[in-house]
Amino acid sequence: MQSQRTSVRVRYAETDQMGVAYYANYFIWMEVGRVEFCRALGFRYRDMEIDEGVLLAVVEANCRYLAPARYDEEVIVHTRIEAATPRMVRFGYEMRSSEDGRKLATGETKHIFCGRDMKPRKLPERYRALFGIGGVRQNRPLANCARGGLV
Numbered sequence: 001m002q003s004q005r006t007s008v009r010v011r012y013a014e015t016d017q018m019g020v021a022y023y024a025n026y027f028i029w030m031e032v033g034r035v036e037f038c039r040a041l042g043f044r045y046r047d048m049e050i051d052e053g054v055l056l057a058v059v060e061a062n063c064r065y066l067a068p069a070r071y072d073e074e075v076i077v078h079t080r081i082e083a084a085t086p087r088m089v090r091f092g093y094e095m096r097s098s099e100d101g102r103k104l105a106t107g108e109t110k111h112i113f114c115g116r117d118m119k120p121r122k123l124p125e126r127y128r129a130l131f132g133i134g135g136v137r138q139n140r141p142l143a144n145c146a147r148g149g150l151v
Helices: 024-040 045-052
Strands: 003-009 055-065 074-084 088-097 103-116
Touching: 003 024, 024 045, 024 055, 024 074, 024 088, 024 103
Parallel strands: none
Antiparallel strands: 003 074, 055 103, 074 088, 088 103
8 A cells, every 4th residue: 555755843832841742733743644645646635625625524533652752853654545435535644753763653534525515425536546446546646736755
């Protein structure tokens, strides 16, 4: 399964008094990884929202914390699709320190595809192969945007 590497740096504002990243920030880093994953597949998530009216609503989120991330540490977020159907997608994440490779956390988010009215809907056909729905995922861009980072 393909994964996308995204780098984030722990900012001072994201830490507690001990210089450790506050737990909720890991979910923000997962979102950054998810957006960059879509970009690496060849489309921008915001374009899917604007052009198709398709939103990804989070219905489940979890994070397992294994080691602390500290102020000014570079964190590599590995993002991948764990499962996808025309109605939902589940992303998996692994966060590691770029300095020593320590595994900091693992996580998962599950999303349903919905319209602007927040009612469930199916993912448009043109995106399905990119999410691995209905066959092998294709790395064909939908728009003219930079690709890269998929490993």
